[in-house]
Amino acid sequence: MALARHPGGVDPAPRRRRGDLCRHSGWAFALHAGPQVFATYTSVLASAPGLVVLFLITLALLFHLANGVRHLVWDVGFGFAPKTADATAWGAFAFALVANAGLWLALAASGKL
Amino acid sequence: MTDYSTPLRRARGLGSAKRGVGHFIGQRVSAVALLLLAPWVLWSGYRLAGGGYEAAQAWLGRPTHAVLLILTILAGLYHGQLGLRVVVEDYVEAELPRAALLILNVFVAAVVAALAVVCILGVSLTNGTV
Numbered sequence: 001m002a003l004a005r006h007p008g009g010v011d012p013a014p015r016r017r018r019g020d021l022c023r024h025s026g027w028a029f030a031l032h033a034g035p036q037v038f039a040t041y042t043s044v045l046a047s048a049p050g051l052v053v054l055f056l057i058t059l060a061l062l063f064h065l066a067n068g069v070r071h072l073v074w075d076v077g078f079g080f081a082p083k084t085a086d087a088t089a090w091g092a093f094a095f096a097l098v099a100n101a102g103l104w105l106a107l108a109a110s111g112k113l
Numbered sequence: 114m115t116d117y118s119t120p121l122r123r124a125r126g127l128g129s130a131k132r133g134v135g136h137f138i139g140q141r142v143s144a145v146a147l148l149l150l151a152p153w154v155l156w157s158g159y160r161l162a163g164g165g166y167e168a169a170q171a172w173l174g175r176p177t178h179a180v181l182l183i184l185t186i187l188a189g190l191y192h193g194q195l196g197l198r199v200v201v202e203d204y205v206e207a208e209l210p211r212a213a214l215l216i217l218n219v220f221v222a223a224v225v226a227a228l229a230v231v232c233i234l235g236v237s238l239t240n241g242t243v
Contacts, residue, residue, distance in 0.1 A: 025186055025229035031173065032232035035166045046163070065151055068144050075141060103155065112163035 051113065058103060063096035136195060143192035150185045157182075174240030179233050186229045194222040 030041035044050050070088050073079050079088055107113050161169055172178055197218050205211040
């Protein structure tokens with residue numbers, strides 16, 4: 001879990017810089033730069049490699065979120081028993097997978113992809 | 114030779130620089146902020162996906178959205194900058210690359226923050242619909 005957490009915690013960080021913050025900040029830059037830049041930007045995101053990257057970013061961020069909650073609970077002083085800690089570790093993996101699948105299925109179902 | 118120095122004498126100066134607590138607290142507080150913003154971020158991303166330029170402009174023209182997006186980006190950059198700092202401190206031992214990366218980390222976060230705020234305000238203020 002320690003190994004899983006580090007990539008989980010570390011991975012979104014550089015990707016936040018390049019990926020997610022380019023999805024948020026970059027989105028704002030593109031929007032500010034005008035319709036042509038915005039169209040290029042969104043078409044890159046909507047391309048197959050763009051979607052794969054976005055899918056992995058949301059997966060990494062959702063895992064980071066779930067594991068972050070786990071750490072906040074530890075900080076408050078609960079959940080240290082090995083069995084509990086194991087269970088919440090699997091819970092964090094499960095949450096990330098299920099929530100990410102839910103998000104992308106919802107996007108697909110609404111015809112937004 | 115008998116060492117007559119007390120344990121306290123030997124421990125002095127070897128402890129923390131007393132600045133770590135600020136980092137620790139900043140990391141948790143920004144985590145809580147991002148946790149609160151996360152549902153809104155997910156929902157907004159879902160709503161905006163595939164919506165096109167004008168929908169995005171109109172969306173950002175709403176002051177609530179501009180405020181929340183600025184908060185998200187600032188909290189995210191701050192949180193990410195703190196986290197990356199720990200990675201550099203933990204894994205880069207050579208002094209010069211370490212210092213350079215720590216400085217670069219702060220600079221990148223600051224530049225992205227300033228750019229994002231200016232762009233958001235630019236779009237927001239020219240498309241304002243209160």
